[in-house]
Amino acid sequence: MSAPDVTVAVTGAAGQIAYSLLPRLLDGTIFGARVKVNLHLLDVTPALEALGGVKLELEDLRLPTLGRVLTTDDQETAFTGADVAVMLGAFPRKDGMERADLLKKNCHIFAEAGKSLARVGKPTCKVLVVGNPANTNAAILARNAAPTIPAQNVTALTRLDHNRLNSQLALRAGARLDDVRHAVIWGNHSSTQFPDASRATIAGTPVGEALPSADDTAWLRGDLIACVQKRGAAIIKARKLSSAMSAAKAISDHLHDLLNGADDWVSMGVASDGSYGVQPGLVYSFPCACTGGGAFQIVQGLEIDDYSRGMMKATEDELAAELQDALAAAAE
Numbered sequence: 606m607s608a609p610d611v612t613v614a615v616t617g618a619a620g621q622i623a624y625s626l627l628p629r630l631l632d633g634t635i636f637g638a639r640v641k642v643n644l645h646l647l648d649v650t651p652a653l654e655a656l657g658g659v660k661l662e663l664e665d666l667r668l669p670t671l672g673r674v675l676t677t678d679d680q681e682t683a684f685t686g687a688d689v690a691v692m693l694g695a696f697p698r699k700d701g702m703e704r705a706d707l708l709k710k711n712c713h714i715f716a717e718a719g720k721s722l723a724r725v726g727k728p729t730c731k732v733l734v735v736g737n738p739a740n741t742n743a744a745i746l747a748r749n750a751a752p753t754i755p756a757q758n759v760t761a762l763t764r765l766d767h768n769r770l771n772s773q774l775a776l777r778a779g780a781r782l783d784d785v786r787h788a789v790i791w792g793n794h795s796s797t798q799f800p801d802a803s804r805a806t807i808a809g810t811p812v813g814e815a816l817p818s819a820d821d822t823a824w825l826r827g828d829l830i831a832c833v834q835k836r837g838a839a840i841i842k843a844r845k846l847s848s849a850m851s852a853a854k855a856i857s858d859h860l861h862d863l864l865n866g867a868d869d870w871v872s873m874g875v876a877s878d879g880s881y882g883v884q885p886g887l888v889y890s891f892p893c894a895c896t897g898g899g900a901f902q903i904v905q906g907l908e909i910d911d912y913s914r915g916m917m918k919a920t921e922d923e924l925a926a927e928l929q930d931a932l933a934a935a936a937e
């Protein structure tokens with residue numbers, strides 16, 4: 606019996622993240638080695654020639670998982686029949702650009718995408734927003750995609766921040782990455798995010814015992830947080846381009862865990878249901894338990910000390926302000 610196929614829409618498919626992501630969508634890790642992946646690749650009209658070249662390369666990969674490849678500049682064509690939509694299509698921040706400039710430029714794209722999904726999307730479609738500002742773009746998309754697409758089907762990528770935090774902890778402890786658990790990101794995919802290692806364990810040992818020196822304690826609340834918060838900016842400064850290889854890996858991890866389940870908490874930007882006092886309507890990164898098939902729960906019952914409460918509130922306040930600005934800009 607042949608395995609069912611899956612259809613994945615990728616917007617901004619001629620861009621740099623897509624170039625690293627597309628082979629990952631076909632390597633069997635996310636959808637299974639025997640599942641054919643149909644690709645609906647969307648980009649703006651001037652990028653269609655380059656997108657045609659991407660299609661040629663996809664064929665040249667000679668991967669048995671490659672199904673039908675459609676290239677288009679029409680959103681509704683791209684979203685029709687999609688089981689998963691990966692929203693990369695947006696302008697990335699360049700060195701010297703503020704996030705506010707990005708918000709004004711990109712929020713219309715996500716409002717329009719939401720409207721298209723509301724018209725032609727499958728109600729089961731899982732939408733992952735990557736284009737920045739990712740959380741707020743996801744909130745705008747979700748508002749416009751309702752009621753066809755339920756808000757819990759729309760997530761924003763904070764897995765790159767999660768991976769950055771976990772990698773830094775493993776490097777500091779000289780541990781294997783698989784041994785680091787329960788380190789998570791709260792809030793916005795921005796420099797106000799709260800990379801929280803307070804509940805992390807390393808090979809089953811609480812992080813405070815695994816990293817016991819006074820230097821380590823200072824690092825956990827100081828340089829570690831700053832490093833993860835500012836990592837995206839550091840990459841833009843060095844590459845003059847925003848992260849792409851690591852973003853594609855994080856997208857692959859996010860989709861894998863959302864669709865197949867995960868044995869550790871993962872960080873995802875999800876519609877707040879008021880958990881931990883976070884304002885509903887915001888897309889906020891929480892520790893999430895993924896159980897497969899797109900289902901997840903926000904991890905409940907974690908004790909929040911005063912320091913953490915302050916960090917969580919600061920990033921919530923930024924998200925609330927961003928959403929107001931985006932709603933105002935989208936209405937212009």
Ligand SMILES: NC(=O)c1ccc[n+]([C@@H]2O[C@H](COP(=O)([O-])OP(=O)(O)OC[C@H]3O[C@@H](n4cnc5c(N)ncnc54)[C@H](O)[C@@H]3O)[C@@H](O)[C@H]2O)c1
Nearest residue numbers: 617619620621622648694695696697735736737762765852
């Ligand atoms: N959330 C994260 O962790 C994270 C990490 C890295 C990058 N990003 C963001 O992802 C986005 C994509 O990054 P990139 O490096 O691939 O950028 P890129 O400029 O290389 O590619 C973006 C592509 O989107 C296309 N595009 C622009 N407007 C579009 C529209 N309306 N519809 C369809 N396509 C459109 C462009 O033509 C381009 O091909 C950026 O916003 C970037 O800031 C997010």
Ligand SMILES: O=C(O)CC[C@H](O)C(=O)O
Nearest residue numbers: 698737836837838847848
């Ligand atoms: O624009 C930014 O500040 C971040 C770019 C990208 O989202 C990243 O985290 O690497």
